Every structure is written in structure tokens, then in C-alpha cells.
Amino acid sequence: xxxxxxxxxxxxxxxxxxxxxxxxxxxxxxxxxxxxxxxxxxxxxxxxxxxxxxxxxxxxxxxxxxxxxxxxxxxxxxxxxxxxxxxxxxxxxxxxxxxxxxxxxxxxxxxxxxxxxxxxxxxxxxxxxxxxxxxxxxxxxxxxxxxxxxxxxxxxxxxxxxxxxxxxxxxxxxxxxxxxxxxxxxxxxxxxxxxxxxxxxxxxxxxxxxxxxxxxxxxxxxxxxxxxxxxxxxxxxxxxxxxxxxxxxxxxxxxxxxxxxxxxxxxxxxxxxxxxxxxxxxxxxxxxxxxxxxxxxxxxxxxxxxxxxxxxxxxxxxxxxxxxxxxxxxxxxxxxxxxxxxxxxxxxxxxxxxxxxxxxxxxxxxxxxxxxxxxxxxxxxxxxxxxxxxxxxxxxxxxxxxxxxxxxxxxxxxxxxxxxxxxxxxxxxxxxxxxxxxxxxxxxxxxxxxxxxxxxxxxxxxxxxxxxxxxxxxxxxxxxxxxxxxxxxxxxxxxxxxxxxxxxxxxxxxxxxxxxxxxxxxxxxxxxxxxxxxxxxxxxxxxxxxxxxxxxxxxxxxxxxxxx
Amino acid sequence: xxxxxxxxxxxxxxxxxxxxxxxxxxxxxxxxxxxxxxxxxxxxxxxxxxxxxxxxxxxxxxxxxxxxxxxxxxxxxxxxxxxxxxxxxxxxxxxxxxxxxxxxxxxxxxxxxxxxxxxxxxxxxxxxxxxxxxxxxxxxxxxxxxxxxxxxxxxxxxxxxxxxxxxxxxxxxxxxxxxxxxxxxxxxxxxxxxxxxxxxxxxxxxxxxxxxxxxxxxxxxxxxxxxxxxxxxxxxxxxxxxxxxxxxxxxxxxxxxxxxxxxxxxxxxxxxxxxxxxxxxxxxxxxxxxxxxxxxxxxxxxxxxxxxxxxxxxxxxxxxxxxxxxxxxxxxxxxxxxxxxxxxxxxxxxxxxxxxxxxx
Numbered sequence: 001x002x003x004x005x006x007x008x009x010x011x012x013x014x015x016x017x018x019x020x021x022x023x024x025x026x027x028x029x030x031x032x033x034x035x036x037x038x039x040x041x042x043x044x045x046x047x048x049x050x051x052x053x054x055x056x057x058x059x060x061x062x063x064x065x066x067x068x069x070x071x072x073x074x075x076x077x078x079x080x081x082x083x084x085x086x087x088x089x090x091x092x093x094x095x096x097x098x099x100x101x102x103x104x105x106x107x108x109x110x111x112x113x114x115x116x117x118x119x120x121x122x123x124x125x126x127x128x129x130x131x132x133x134x135x136x137x138x139x140x141x142x143x144x145x146x147x148x149x150x151x152x153x154x155x156x157x158x159x160x161x162x163x164x165x166x167x168x169x170x171x172x173x174x175x176x177x178x179x180x181x182x183x184x185x186x187x188x189x190x191x192x193x194x195x196x197x198x199x200x201x202x203x204x205x206x207x208x209x210x211x212x213x214x215x216x217x218x219x220x221x222x223x224x225x226x227x228x229x230x231x232x233x234x235x236x237x238x239x240x241x242x243x244x245x246x247x248x249x250x251x252x253x254x255x256x257x258x259x260x261x262x263x264x265x266x267x268x269x270x271x272x273x274x275x276x277x278x279x280x281x282x283x284x285x286x287x288x289x290x291x292x293x294x295x296x297x298x299x300x301x302x303x304x305x306x307x308x309x310x311x312x313x314x315x316x317x318x319x320x321x322x323x324x325x326x327x328x329x330x331x332x333x334x335x336x337x338x339x340x341x342x343x344x345x346x347x348x349x350x351x352x353x354x355x356x357x358x359x360x361x362x363x364x365x366x367x368x369x370x371x372x373x374x375x376x377x378x379x380x381x382x383x384x385x386x387x388x389x390x391x392x393x394x395x396x397x398x399x400x401x402x403x404x405x406x407x408x409x410x411x412x413x414x415x416x417x418x419x420x421x422x423x424x425x426x427x428x429x430x431x432x433x434x435x436x437x438x439x440x441x442x443x444x445x446x447x448x449x450x451x452x453x454x455x456x457x458x459x460x461x462x463x464x465x466x467x468x469x470x471x472x473x474x475x476x477x478x479x480x481x482x483x484x485x486x487x488x489x490x491x492x493x494x495x496x497x498x499x500x501x502x503x504x505x506x507x508x509x510x511x512x513x514x515x516x517x518x519x520x521x522x523x524x525x526x527x528x529x530x531x532x533x534x535x536x537x538x539x540x541x542x543x544x545x546x547x548x549x550x551x552x553x554x555x556x557x558x559x560x561x562x563x564x
Numbered sequence: 565x566x567x568x569x570x571x572x573x574x575x576x577x578x579x580x581x582x583x584x585x586x587x588x589x590x591x592x593x594x595x596x597x598x599x600x601x602x603x604x605x606x607x608x609x610x611x612x613x614x615x616x617x618x619x620x621x622x623x624x625x626x627x628x629x630x631x632x633x634x635x636x637x638x639x640x641x642x643x644x645x646x647x648x649x650x651x652x653x654x655x656x657x658x659x660x661x662x663x664x665x666x667x668x669x670x671x672x673x674x675x676x677x678x679x680x681x682x683x684x685x686x687x688x689x690x691x692x693x694x695x696x697x698x699x700x701x702x703x704x705x706x707x708x709x710x711x712x713x714x715x716x717x718x719x720x721x722x723x724x725x726x727x728x729x730x731x732x733x734x735x736x737x738x739x740x741x742x743x744x745x746x747x748x749x750x751x752x753x754x755x756x757x758x759x760x761x762x763x764x765x766x767x768x769x770x771x772x773x774x775x776x777x778x779x780x781x782x783x784x785x786x787x788x789x790x791x792x793x794x795x796x797x798x799x800x801x802x803x804x805x806x807x808x809x810x811x812x813x814x815x816x817x818x819x820x821x822x823x824x825x826x827x828x829x830x831x832x833x834x835x836x837x838x839x840x841x842x843x844x845x846x847x848x849x850x851x852x853x854x855x856x857x858x859x860x861x862x863x864x865x866x867x868x869x870x871x872x873x874x875x876x877x878x879x880x881x882x883x884x885x886x887x888x889x890x891x892x893x894x895x896x897x898x899x900x901x902x903x904x905x906x907x908x909x910x911x912x913x914x915x916x917x918x919x920x921x922x923x924x
Contacts (some may be wrong), residue, residue: 176649179616179636184663184714187637194662198653286577 006380009372010388016369017391020432023416024406025256025398031249031409044250054234054251061231061255064150065216069208071155075305076162077204081192083302084170087287088295094302101309102160105497105543106153107220107515108536111522111529112315113153114225115325117141122315125329146227153225154215156309161214162207169203170196209266213259217399220499223519231255232401239408239504252405259399313540319533338534341527348535350510351517355539358427358513359495362434363442366491367484369435370442371477377443378450392443395436400500407433408504426505430513433501438491445487449480485549493546497539514539565748566626566717567592568613573622575608575774582608584774585622590752592627595744597761598754600771601797607722609771610754614720615639626717637666642716646723648707650695656682656706657691663714681713682706684743701732712743719744719751725760733757737764758798762786770794778832790832792921795846802852802891804845804864805923808837816915819845822886826862828918835922842923849894851917854880854902855910862915864891868907873898882909 035041048054082088083095116122119138127133141148173196181187181195197204219232227233231251238248290298320338322331342348370392376382377389395403410417411429420428453476461471477484502513512520514535521532568590575583582605590596598606611617613624615636623632631639642663650659660681664674682688685705695703704724711719721740725733741764744751755761761768762782769779770793778790789795792803806821816829817837828845830837837843858865866882869890878898882891893911902909 174647174649176645176647177651180643180645180649180651180710181662182616182636183614183639183641183643184710185637185640185666186662187635195651199651201653 006376006382006385009376010382010384013369013373013388013391017394020407020436021391021394021398021403024403024410027410027416028249028252028256028402028406031246032253035246036244044246045253047247048250048254053229054231054247056229057231057234058254058258060147060227060229061216062258063147064154064218064222064230065212067147067151068154068158068215068218069212071151072159072162072211073204073208075155075159076166076207079302079305080163080166080170081196082298084167085288086290086295086298088290088298090299090303094299094306097306098163098302099160100306101156102158104157104310104313104540105220105499105515105536106157106218106312107224107497107499108316108518108533108539109157109312110149110153110221110224111518111533111536112312112317112319113149115315115319116311117149117152122329129329146222146225149225150218150221150227151215153221153312154218156312158211158214159305159309161211162204165203165207165210166200169200172203173199205266205269209263212262213397213399216259216262217255217401219401219503220515220519223503224522235401235405236503239405242409242412248405249409252402255399256402259397259402263397316533316536316540319530320537322530338527338530342531342534342538345531347509347512347517347520348531348538351512351514351535352538354506354511355496355513355515358430358434359492361427361431362438362495363488363492365431365435366439366442367488370439370446370487371484373439373443374446374450375472378447379455389443389447393440395438396440400437400498401504403436404433404500404504407501411505424508424511426507426511430501430505433505434495434498437498437501438494441490441494442484442487445483445490446480449483450476453479489546489549493543496542496546565592566750568718568750568752569623569625570613571623573609573612573619573624575605575612575617575619581774583612583619586774586776588769588776588779590750592750593748595741595751595753595764595766597765597768598752598771599756599758599761599768599797600777602756604771605774606754606771608774610643610720610722610752613718613752614641614643640714640716641718641720642711642714643720643722644707644711644724646726648703648727650703650706650710652695654695655691656687656693656695656698659695659706660710660713663710667714677713678709681709684712685709685739700727700729701736704728704736708740708743712747712749715747717750719749721751721753723755724753725755725757733760740764762798770797772797787919788831788833789846789919789921790835792844792846792924795831795919795921799848800892800894801846801848803888804847805887806843806845808839808841808843810839817920819843819920821845823864823884823888824862826913826918827915828920829915831919831921835920837920837922843920844923846919846921847913847917849879849892850896851913852891852893852911853913854893854895855912856908858910859912862913862918864911866891866909866911868902868905868909870905871901871903873901880909882911 032044033040033042079098083091114121119140121141123141124133124138128135128138133139177199178191178195181191186194217232219236222228222230222233223236231254235248235251235255238245238251242248289295318331319325321334321336323333323335323337325331373388373392377385407417407429409415411421411426412418417429422428457475457479458471461475462468466474497515498513499515502515503519506512506516509520518532518535521528521535568588570586570588573583573586574581586609598609600606608617612619615631615634619632623630625631626639651662654662657678660678661674664677669677679688679691682691685708687702687705687709690698690702695706698706704727707724724740725736728736737760753765765782767779767781768785770777770785772791772793778785778794785794786798789798795801796803804821804823804826806819806826809818809820809825811817812827816827819826819828826845831846852864864882864884866884868880869883870881872879876897878895878901880893880895880902882893883889884891891911
């Protein structure tokens with residue numbers, strides 16, 4: 001490949017990120033710190049901390065992040081420890097199934113969980129039927145600020161991230177480290193506490209940081225649960241009165257600042273310590289066969305966790321075929337009417353088309369740019385290729401809500417991105433927004449492909465008279481097709497169920513993507529709930545198809561895409 | 565200080581048999597070596613003694629205690645791992661103190677004993693260092709201190725020097741022997757480095773296919789190998805296939821081979837070969853001396869194929885007319901080096917240096 005092309009790719013990527021990543025963030029920061037006369041001021045950010053409602057929102061967001069993280073760890077840690085040590089019946093299948101909840105949209109699942117935990121929900125009905133609860137005073141599981149439901153939904157969605165990180169840390173642990181403790185008389189839980197846990201802490205914290213930032217800024221779930229007193233929802237509400245009001249900007253800056261600080265602290269605490277052992281491991285870990293009874297207990301533990309985690313989505317499926325479901329264990333009658341109604345409803349049909357359009361274009365864009373960026377990073381010695389790599393990974397660390405807000409602010413009349421809104425159609429800005437957030441997945445899978453494909457294969461082609469460009473086309477790209485398809489499928493399916501960009505940037509009903517249509521339907525009266533769940537099932541079907549496809553292509557390697 | 569008695573020990577991993585009905589006695593206070601090619605079962609045996617593998621059959625006794633089913637943390641052995649397995653989240657002091665803390669030793673005593681142990685391995689000034697600030701040799705010393713400080717019934721060393729450079733290895737192996745003897749420790753040392761074993765072992769066992777092929781002091785194993793595997797695993801040797809002609813009065817045998825007649829004795833004194841039986845002769849390169857004149861017996865004739873001069877020693881390879889095609893000779897303090905390829909040379913051996921082992 002000629003020397004100028006990597007430079008061109010580099011220049012384009014830097015420019016693209018400058019305009020569509022840094023500039024929106026910078027613009028938001030600027031609005032938050034400079035008054036209309038261009039004077040620097042701390043009064044807007046200060047106002048956030050003086051306003052009891054915003055302060056409560058922040059505290060609630062913090063609680064939401066913290067409790068979701070702790071709950072995810074509580075679920076994931078025992079599972080990871082067991083899987084790292086024992087063989088038990090059905091292990092291979094169960095450990096893969098355990099990751100499924102990560103790819104199910106919590107936004108959709110939240111619809112279903114209300115059906116189980118509401119005052120007239122399944123759990124209460126069951127308890128009343130068993131005589132454990134007084135029918136006159138049903139307990140409201142989701143009451144008391146609804147934080148419980150939000151945390152539960154987040155944890156059931158995000159525990160796979162903790163599981164993957166802890167498993168990776170355990171796999172890197174030299175078994176001799178534990179044997180040495182055993183040998184010196186330290187055993188069982190004591191050994192776990194004194195040796196194993198301290199050694200895997202960096203991995204635990206890496207996972208926790210991602211989960212915390214994710215749930216700290218989560219918008220979809222609290223919206224569905226009507227949990228309004230939380231920063232993300234307050235920002236979402238704030239965009240309705242944006243013109244001339246600096247407070248939403250300040251709120252976004254506070255949220256961004258908090259995530260950056262959390263990220264920095266976790267890097268500072270654990271980034272420096274490299275616990276990877278210096279010598280080579282003396283023994284491979286041999287998996288113990290669990291005793292039959294314990295083994296089946298482990299099987300049950302894994303199966304139950306997965307079952308509970310997908311329960312909300314099962315609820316959505318049931319809701320979508322329920323004629324009536326109120327105060328009973330299962331829907332009292334079943335019907336396909338909601339699907340028929342959904343097909344007749346302008347909002348749903350349009351939204352499926354819109355989502356397909358937005359997701360396809362953004363995926364195409366990601367694959368093109370991903371191939372180019374990964375090529376420069378892996379195959380060239382261009383100075384600054386590491387910067388390129390870091391840039392491409394950056395969207396993983398910045399909350400989607402912050403970026404969505406940045407785009408929204410710039411797309412206002414008279415602002416820099418206004419020209420990207422064609423009439424009232426947000427297609428360009430949405431495609432860009434979707435693409436930026438999902439670029440890391442594609443870059444990562446393409447880079448993995450390049451790394452697995454020896455350069456000498458390309459050189460052999462060039463040696464036979466192929467130009468560098470042709471050799472890339474004829475040799476390397478076909479060899480990494482699997483990686484590209486897998487990365488592309490992930491980008492596509494995540495884009496199909498994107499929440500923050502979709503909710504914030506699509507303003508006209510005819511441009512709504514699926515997620516916003518679901519949100520609009522829920523707020524609608526009448527059979528809105530049922531229509532929303534029918535639409536949710538459609539979305540999950542799309543998602544399942546693409547994820548299963550990606551899983552078939554990538555196999556065991558799929559987990560690697562979710563590690564940061 | 566304990567003696568260790570192992571009877572009929574069998575350990576399987578799925579289909580593969582790592583140890584099959586192994587018997588072994590290790591005396592109290594002995595520095596005992598386990599050697600063998602990779603996959604022979606030596607590490608499995610060590611880990612079984614430490615309790616990390618539970619055997620399917622057989623028993624392990626420390627003195628009169630049956631420890632076969634005792635979990636590792638109750639065996640009071642101390643193991644030094646090949647990777648050292650020092651915990652990076654604890655500093656040098658805390659690593660060494662770990663075992664004593666587990667034994668609930670009072671704090672002041674811990675401080676004293678840890679410092680003593682560190683002094684003994686010459687790491688007294690490094691107590692507060694982090695593990696990743698230490699070199700490989702220093703880590704090795706800390707690992708040794710951590711194992712010794714608990715005053716174990718038995719010290720286990722799993723290839724403790726394999727991560728060190730050659731010079732440090734020689735220094736550390738004498739150090740390990742000094743410390744073991746000072747404490748009167750029973751120590752079991754696994755290695756694949758024969759030099760380590762020959763230089764510091766009291767006794768050694770050569771394992772082959774999950775069984776003990778030979779057991780004895782270093783010079784006995786080296787000079788009188790019982791089998792071809794042992795002869796070739798410890799040191800270099802030339803194998804000459806032959807057949808037993810007759811038995812001599814002194815217990816030696818006359819052996820005929822394609823390249824001449826030899827007088828030899830069995831490596832294993834209990835082995836009584838029959839007349840006419842096939843056998844292998846093992847003659848080590850340094851047992852052959854070169855000459856240009858032919859003598860009648862215990863001589864190999866061949867043309868010089870290669871000569872390598874190394875100063876204190878010279879290596880020659882002779883090509884012979886039949887099996888074996890090549891004979892290796894090592895001449896100590898070579899005064900004159902023969903370099904002309906194709907020169908006809910004779911290599912003679914003393915009958916005391918020619919060992920008979922069963923033909924495989």
C-alpha cells in the first residue's frame with residue numbers, strides 16, 4: 001500500500017473524531033463554563049450542586065451505579081470462581097448461555113419486569129395464592145423510589161461483563177500462587193480472601209469500572225421505570241428547554257466529569273500494578289470434576305442465574321401475546337392481535353424501517369472505517385498509529401448520553417450541525433452517532449483478524465506481482481471476512497436497539513427508530529403496552545438472529561469483544 | 565525431619581497413567597532427587613507427596629503418619645515452585661511471613677524468624693521490597709526463605725533453578741545443599757538437569773514411564789546404569805549392541821559385537837545374563853582413550869569423522885564399519901589434537917568402564 005494512504009486514513013480519522021467526537025463534547029463543556037458574554041464562570045456548574053433536585057439526581061445516579069455494580073459482582077464472582085475450577089454437567093453450554101443477557105436490551109426487558117414485580121404482578125399473585133401475602137395490602141416491589149427495579153434490571157443485564165473480566169483474571173492466575181498458599185496451611189475461603197481475591201482485583205475493578213459508568217449514565221431503564229430523579233433522565237428532560245439555558249449543559253459536564261474521575265481513579269489504583277507473574281506457570285490448571293451432587297448444584301446455579309436474567313424478556317414475550325394479564329400468574333388469554341395491531345400502527349412499521357436504515361448505514365460506515373483504521377494500526381509503522389488506536393477505542397469510555405446530548409445541542413437551529421438535519425430528517429446525524437459509538441467493536445475485530453493473518457501471505461502475493469492494494473483485496477480481506485462479519489453484526493444489532501441517541505435525536509414520529517417508538521407507545525394510552533412489547537419482540541428477534549450469527553462465526557472468541 | 569515411605573502409588577489422568585504402582589523410600593535428612601525425561605511422572609510424584617494430587621491407589625507415610633488422604637494445607641511440607649509463586653500483592657516480608665501467620669505464631673516471633681530466614685538466603689536488606697522489584701535470583705531466594713521459615717517436615721523443590729542463568733544456577737545449588745544440611749531437612753528435589761542432581765544429591769531416583777528405573781547415589785547411577793534409558797538420560801554414552809559369549813570367573817562377561825570383542829559387567833548386579841543373550845554395552849566417551857596402535861581387546865577401530873577442540877577437553881567422532889556407525893570419544897587434557905579426517909584411530913576402554921544393560 002502506498003505510503004500516503006495510511007496518512008490519509010490517519011488524517012480522516014483524526015478529523016472525523018475531532019468534528020464528531022471531541023467538538024460536541026467541547027461545545028458542551030464550553031456552554032457549561034462560559035456565560036453568553038464569553039466570560040468564564042463556575043456559576044452554572046455550581047448551580048447544579050446547589051439545586052436540591054439536581055443534587056438528588058446525582059446521588060441517585062451514583063446509587064444506581066454503585067448498587068448495580070455491587071449486584072453484578074455478587075452475581076458474577078461465585079459463577080466465575082466455580083467455572084474456573086470445576087467441571088460439571090452442561091458446563092460448556094451453560095457458560096455461553098450465561099452471557100446471553102448482555103445482548104438482550106434492558107430497555108425492552110424493563111417492560112417485562114414490571115409485569116413480574118408490579119403490585120398486581122406475578123410475584124405478588126404467587127405469594128397471595130400461597131397465602132403468604134394479604135391480598136388487601138400487596139407489597140410494591142418497585143415502589144420506594146423504584147431504585148430496586150432499576151438496579152435489578154441493570155445488574156441482570158451487566159453481570160456478564162463482570163463475569164468475563166473476572167474469568168479472564170482467574171485464567172491468567174498462576175495456579176502455583178494458590179498452591180503455595182495451600183502448601184503453607186492456608187485453605188478454602190481463607191485462601192480466597194488472602195490470595196486469590198487480591199490477585200484478581202485488577203480484573204474485578206476493570207469490569208466494575210465499565211459497569212459503574214454504564215449504569216451511572218443509564219437512560220432507558222429509569223425512563224421505563226418512571227424513575228425521574230436521576231441525572232440521566234434529568235438531562236433527557238432538559239433538552240426540551242435547551243435554548244438559552246446553560247443548566248442541562250452543566251449537568252452533562254458534571255456527569256462526564258464524574259465518569260472521567262471514576263475512570264482515572266480505577267486506572268490509578270490498578271493500572272500501575274501488573275500482577276502478571278514473571279516466571280512461567282509451573283503447572284496448568286487442571287479442572288476438578290465436581291462430586292455428582294455438587295456438580296448438579298453448580299449446573300442448577302448457572303441455569304437459574306441465566307433463567308432469572310432472561311425472565312424480564314420472557315415477560316415481554318408473554319405480554320406481547322397476552323389478551324389480558326392482570327393479577328394472574330400467566331396471561332389469562334392469549335392472542336396474536338397485538339402483532340396484527342402493531343403491523344397496522346404507523347409508528348411501529350415506520351420505526352422498524354427507520355432502525356434498519358440507520359443501523360445498516362452506520363454499520364457500513366463502521367466496517368469501512370474499521371478496516372482502514374485496523375490496517376494502519378496493525379500493519380504500518382506510521383508514527384501516531386497508537387493515537388489512532390486510542391481514538392477508535394475512546395467511544396467505549398464516554399457515556400452515550402453525553403455524546404447524544406452534544407450532537408443534539410449542535411443540531412439546533414443556527415448551530416454547527418444544523419445543516420446535517422435534512423428538513424427534519426435526522427438520518428445523517430443518527431447514522432454518525434450510531435457509527436461513532438460502535439466503531440470500537442469493528443476496529444477490534446478487524447485488528448484481531450489482521451493480527452491472526454501473517455504479513456507474509458500478503459508479501460507472497462506482492463512477490464508474484466500483485467500491487468499492495470490488490471493483495472489486500474485478494475488475500476487479506478477474504479481471510480478476515482469472518483472477523484469483519486462478526487464485528488459488523490455486533491455493531492448492527494447494538495445500533496438496532498440503541499437508546500440515548502435514538503431517544504434524544506429523533507424528534508418527529510415518522511423518523512422514530514424502534515427504541516423511541518417503544519418509548520412513545522408505553523406513554524400512550526390504551527393498548528400501548530402490548531404494542532410496545534410486540535415491537536420489542538420483533539427487535540429481540542432481529543437481535544437474536546444477528547447475535548447467533550456472530551456467535552457461530554466467532555465461537556469462543558466472542559467474549560473478547562466486550563473486554564476493555 | 566521425616567522419612568518418607570511410598571507404597572504402590574498409582575495416579576491416572578483420564579487415560580494416561582502418570583504413576584504406576586511406585587515404591588520409594590526417602591531417608592530422614594536426605595537430599596533426594598527425582599530425575600527423568602519430561603512426562604516421566606517426576607512432578608506428579610512430587611505433587612502427590614505435597615498433597616496436590618490424590619492418588620488412586622497406594623499410600624504415602626511421613627514417618628509413621630499415613631498422609632495419603634491428608635489435604636495439602638495440613639501436611640506441613642513446604643514447596644518451592646518452579647515459577648516461585650511469590651504473591652505480587654504482598655511485599656517480601658509479608659510473603660515470607662505468610663506461613664507463620666497461618667500457624668498463628670505470635671507477631672514478635674514472626675518478625676524475628678522472617679528476618680532470620682531472609683538473612684540466611686542473603687536477602688535481609690530486601691524485606692520491604694515489592695516482588696516485581698526483584699531479579700529472578702532474588703525471587704528464588706525469597707521463595708526458598710518462604711519455604712524454610714515454617715520449619716517444614718519436608719522441603720519440596722520443583723525445578724527451582726530452571727528460570728536462572730547458568731552461573732547463578734551453580735551458585736544457588738550449592739547454597740540449597742548447604743541450607744538443607746544445616747537444618748537437617750528432608751528435601752525432595754525435582755529437576756531435569758542431571759548436573760544439578762549429580763553435584764548435590766545424596767541419592768537420586770530416575771523415573772521412566774511412571775516407574776522408578778533406578779535409585780542410588782549419583783556415582784552409582786552414573787557409573788552403573790541398570791537400563792539403557794538411565795544410561796542415556798544421565799550423561800553421554802555410546803551404545804554397542806552385542807551378545808553374551810561366556811561368563812568369566814570374576815563376574816564379568818565376554819561380549820561379541822560387530823565391531824569387536826569386549827569384557828563387560830552388568831550395571832545391575834542382580835541381573836544374570838544368559839549365554840547367547842542379546843545385550844547393549846554402554847561406554848561413556850570419557851572412558852575411551854585414543855591411540856594409533858591396535859591392541860587386541862576392548863578396542864573400537866574407526867576413521868576420524870570430526871574433531872572439536874574445547875581447551876580442557878577434545879571431542880572426537882569415529883566412523884566404524886558397522887553398528888554403531890559413530891563412536892564418540894572425549895579426551896581430557898588433550899596434548900595433541902588429531903585433526904586429519906579419515907585417519908584410522910583406535911579407541912580402547914578399561915573393562916571396569918564397560919557396562920552391560922538389557923537390550924531393549
